[in-house]
Amino acid sequence: MKILVCLSNVPDTTSKITFTDNNTRFNNTGVQYIINPYDEIALAKAVELAEGGKATVTVIHVGEADAEPTIRKALAVGADEAVRVNAFARDAWFVAHQIAAFAKSQQFDLILTGRESIDYNGVQVQGFLGELLAIPSVSIAKSLQVNGDEITVEREIEGGKEVLSVSLPVVIGTAEGVAEPKIPNMRGIMTARSKPLQVIDAIDVPVLSKIVHYDTPPSRGAVQLISKDDLAQLVNLLHTEAKVI
Amino acid sequence: MSVLVYIEHVDGAFKKSALEAVSFAKAVGTLVNQPVYALSIGEVAQSELEKIGKYGAEKLITVNQAELKQFLNQAYASVIAEVAKSVEAETVVLSNSFSGKGMAPRIAAKLDAALADGAISLPRLSGTAWTIQKTAFSNKAIATEELTGSKRVIALTPNSFEPKEEPTSITIEPYQPSLSPDDLSTVIKDIVRATNQVSLPEAEIVVSAGRGMKGPENWAMVEELARVLGAATACSKPVSDAGWRPHAEHVGQTGLAVTPKLYIAIGISGAIQHLAGVSSSKTIVVINKDPEAPFFKVADYGIVGDAFDVVPQLIEAFKTYKNN
Numbered sequence: 257m258k259i260l261v262c263l264s265n266v267p268d269t270t271s272k273i274t275f276t277d278n279n280t281r282f283n284n285t286g287v288q289y290i291i292n293p294y295d296e297i298a299l300a301k302a303v304e305l306a307e308g309g310k311a312t313v314t315v316i317h318v319g320e321a322d323a324e325p326t327i328r329k330a331l332a333v334g335a336d337e338a339v340r341v342n343a344f345a346r347d348a349w350f351v352a353h354q355i356a357a358f359a360k361s362q363q364f365d366l367i368l369t370g371r372e373s374i375d376y377n378g379v380q381v382q383g384f385l386g387e388l389l390a391i392p393s394v395s396i397a398k399s400l401q402v403n404g405d406e407i408t409v410e411r412e413i414e415g416g417k418e419v420l421s422v423s424l425p426v427v428i429g430t431a432e433g434v435a436e437p438k439i440p441n442m443r444g445i446m447t448a449r450s451k452p453l454q455v456i457d458a459i460d461v462p463v464l465s466k467i468v469h470y471d472t473p474p475s476r477g478a479v480q481l482i483s484k485d486d487l488a489q490l491v492n493l494l495h496t497e498a499k500v501i
Numbered sequence: 502m503s504v505l506v507y508i509e510h511v512d513g514a515f516k517k518s519a520l521e522a523v524s525f526a527k528a529v530g531t532l533v534n535q536p537v538y539a540l541s542i543g544e545v546a547q548s549e550l551e552k553i554g555k556y557g558a559e560k561l562i563t564v565n566q567a568e569l570k571q572f573l574n575q576a577y578a579s580v581i582a583e584v585a586k587s588v589e590a591e592t593v594v595l596s597n598s599f600s601g602k603g604m605a606p607r608i609a610a611k612l613d614a615a616l617a618d619g620a621i622s623l624p625r626l627s628g629t630a631w632t633i634q635k636t637a638f639s640n641k642a643i644a645t646e647e648l649t650g651s652k653r654v655i656a657l658t659p660n661s662f663e664p665k666e667e668p669t670s671i672t673i674e675p676y677q678p679s680l681s682p683d684d685l686s687t688v689i690k691d692i693v694r695a696t697n698q699v700s701l702p703e704a705e706i707v708v709s710a711g712r713g714m715k716g717p718e719n720w721a722m723v724e725e726l727a728r729v730l731g732a733a734t735a736c737s738k739p740v741s742d743a744g745w746r747p748h749a750e751h752v753g754q755t756g757l758a759v760t761p762k763l764y765i766a767i768g769i770s771g772a773i774q775h776l777a778g779v780s781s782s783k784t785i786v787v788i789n790k791d792p793e794a795p796f797f798k799v800a801d802y803g804i805v806g807d808a809f810d811v812v813p814q815l816i817e818a819f820k821t822y823k824n825n
């Protein structure tokens with residue numbers, strides 16, 4: 257089986273989110289980047305499926321050279337090879353086209369993405385990829401199991417879950433429950449250095465949308481503290497002041 | 502030219518977020534001076550279908566055939582795109598639910614449309630340029646996105662647009678889509694849904710609890726508070742990681758982002774990753790025994806006290822309110 261894992265490089269979850277150029281661009285000064293936490297789940301699952309030589313794992317990242325530590329980390333975790341499409345990852349539409357262009361020539365059986373990236377929170381790449389490659393896609397998987405040419409997936413739905421069976425090839429967006437993220441060991445880190453990392457050029461993709469401005473959400477006023485002995489007052493404020501009950 | 506809105510139902514009952522989507526579509530229709538058509542797929546009773554007229558759609562297109570009884574990502578996306586083409590929709594609206602998230606990019610790709618996912622505001626138009634707001638960086642920012650091209654798919658965040666009644670006389674029109682076998686290749690084996698629970702992504706009130714609850718055996722009071730308020734329950738990440746609660750309840754940057762009217766946080770410290778997913782709630786109430794807990798800094802109302810002491814009393818206070 258050939259598995260492709262799509263990696264996004266995102267600001268560490270503790271990063272202060274600020275913007276520059278008149279609030280038109282994310283300010284990445286001093287920001288630490290990490291593998292998108294959901295992609296780590298996808299990667300861990302791929303490595304697990306490949307144990308004992310049962311599959312090969314390729315990781316792909318669309319982005320500039322400064323993402324190479326993130327890619328090397330994925331190799332250290334256990335991916336066999338990596339591809340970087342050398343371009344600024346403008347948006348999900350652009351990224352999905354790059355990945356689809358690469359995947360078309362390679363016949364992957366299973367393409368994994370994280371359910372969403374924690375920066376733009378799109379949940380888009382998996383669906384675009386499915387459509388561009390004309391294969392099924394499952395957006396938010398809580399577990400997945402491969403049985404021959406078929407895959408059984410638990411998909412999250414409001415208030416429950418749905419169990420699906422899909423035949424390969426397929427694109428799946430992974431969420432918690434699919435696998436535990438893996439931490440690279442020393443041997444992994446050593447071998448990662450010599451694993452192939454191919455850099456390829458991007459294809460042209462028409463622009464359909466563009467973020468033109470960022471705002472930070474309005475801050476709340478100071479908290480009103482209410483005595484624990486006067487909870488009726490809280491109920492009253494929620495009704496008359498906040499008007500939420 | 503038209504605005505097409507896909508309305509999602511669960512077991513034949515339209516979801517609240519679907520009604521929000523219809524009202525939103527109506528507002529978009531008014532902006533661009535185009536009629537609003539709604540689309541329902543699967544089995545829905547006539548009386549339920551007629552409800553849609555209340556929210557301003559002029560026509561309801563129904564697709565009801567055996568293969569489409571249950572939601573199938575590719576098939577539903579194909580049907581929506583096909584209907585969008587047949588009614589010359591320039592704008593397709595759907596709710597950014599779990600199913601909506603799966604379909605929206607496929608529909609957009611099929612229509613060569615721009616995709617605005619997680620929209621939280623009505624679009625603004627200046628000439629042919631559309632801009633729309635969405636949350637980014639897990640609710641730490643609001644991004645204004647410009648949508649170019651002549652078509653767009655908008656996936657609306659639940660609870661961000663109030664459904665408004667605007668009765669129109671609606672005509673209901675069945676439609677027979679052409680489906681390819683590829684669209685139907687996925688097989689649903691089982692659906693497990695807790696029927697007595699309020700769905701977390703759409704809930705207007707969320708009662709959430711963290712490690713301060715000490716252990717899963719203490720969740721009865723959290724559930725009771727939720728029941729009294731008609732709320733959904735949620736939790737912090739360590740709580741679901743420890744298996745005290747299911748993963749589906751985990752809110753925050755790496756869990757679900759929620760936007761209820763009221764978010765009640767019990768025994769949750771308010772770490773940055775937790776806040777990311779909940780800070781767009783309209784009103785936040787924090788119950789924590791530590792007056793220095795960071796959560797108080799972003800709360801509207803705070804109670805410093807032991808949850809084991811405060812929550813049972815709060816349940817009583819809400820019960821008294823509900824009975825009056």
Ligand SMILES: Cc1cc2nc3c(=O)[nH]c(=O)nc-3n(C[C@H](O)[C@H](O)[C@H](O)COP(=O)(O)OP(=O)(O)OC[C@H]3O[C@@H](n4cnc5c(N)ncnc54)[C@H](O)[C@@H]3O)c2cc1C
Pocket residue numbers: 269293710711712713714736737738739740751752753754755756767768769770771772773774775778788789790791794806807808809
């Ligand atoms: C990459 C990454 C992603 C993350 N994503 C998320 C996420 O999506 N969501 C999330 O929630 N966390 C996330 N976290 C974890 C986050 O950093 C915090 O560790 C977590 O939110 C803390 O959970 P908590 O508030 O329940 O527990 P704690 O931080 O242990 O806080 C417990 C709180 O309960 C209070 N308390 C204790 N006893 C009582 C009592 N009897 N009555 C009242 N109050 C009491 C304490 O004062 C304390 O404030 C993430 C972390 C990382 C590194």
